[in-house]
Amino acid sequence: DTGVSQDPRHKITKRGQNVTFRCDPISEHNRLYWYRQTLGQGPEFLTYFQNEAQLEKSRLLSDRFSAERPKGSFSTLEIQRTEQGDSAMYLCASSLGRGSVNTQYFGPGTRLTVL
Amino acid sequence: KQEVTQIPAALSVPEGENLVLNCSFTDSAIYNLQWFRQDPGKGLTSLLLIQSSQREQTSGRLNASLDKSSGRSTLYIAASQPGDSATYLCAVPTGANNLFFGTGTRLTVIP
Numbered sequence: 001d002t003g004v005s006q007d008p009r010h011k012i013t014k015r016g017q018n019v020t021f022r023c024d025p026i027s028e029h030n031r032l033y034w035y036r037q038t039l040g041q042g043p044e045f046l047t048y049f050q051n052e053a054q055l056e057k058s059r060l061l062s063d064r065f066s067a068e069r070p071k072g073s074f075s076t077l078e079i080q081r082t083e084q085g086d087s088a089m090y091l092c093a094s095s096l097g098r099g100s101v102n103t104q105y106f107g108p109g110t111r112l113t114v115l
Numbered sequence: 116k117q118e119v120t121q122i123p124a125a126l127s128v129p130e131g132e133n134l135v136l137n138c139s140f141t142d143s144a145i146y147n148l149q150w151f152r153q154d155p156g157k158g159l160t161s162l163l164l165i166q167s168s169q170r171e172q173t174s175g176r177l178n179a180s181l182d183k184s185s186g187r188s189t190l191y192i193a194a195s196q197p198g199d200s201a202t203y204l205c206a207v208p209t210g211a212n213n214l215f216f217g218t219g220t221r222l223t224v225i226p
Binding site for chain 1: 157158
């Protein structure tokens with residue numbers, strides 16, 4: 001399978017715990033994005049990487065959130081001291097980023113439930 | 116600030132019917148618009164991307180149009196099938212690279 005993969009698919013945690021999600025983009029894609037989606041809403045942008053550089057962060061990305069993309073390949077998204085409001089689907093996408101043709105391809109998502 | 120609206124929020128049609136989903140956006144300074152499909156509890160599947168220089172894009176039974184001047188896009192689905200049941204999302208690029216999504220239209224095709 002050469003699509004975007006995410007791990008784990010589901011995560012249940014207790015409030016206050018730390019969680020980490022992983023995203024493996026399509027191999028030749030240099031751009032990687034994280035989005036968050038709550039029930040009944042469209043995805044909301046969190047952060048964007050070009051290769052290993054984190055170039056853009058949304059104001060939704062509070063200090064408890066951190067994302068990395070070492071070596072410009074896979075990426076991790078960590079949430080510290082989780083809160084119930086963090087419960088959502090976390091989606092990763094990647095793209096080739098060539099000019100205006102920047103189709104983003106999404107992974108299956110990680111569903112986080114904070115109890 | 117960009118706003119993306121999708122109407123209707125939900126739609127039920129009998130199998131075989133042709134249908135149109137609507138997407139409107141407030142900031143017409145976009146260089147493309149993308150339509151996605153999302154099955155319940157799943158990620159997004161890209162359906163069509165229309166560049167600002169195009170007016171239409173077709174893939175199989177799907178046809179998407181873009182009218183930047185009026186801030187509208189439509190997704191036309193011909194001869195709907197139960198397998199088309201899903202949420203359809205439109206998205207426009209905002210900032211340097213990220214996508215701004217509408218809230219989607221939940222489509223149910225009744226056999």
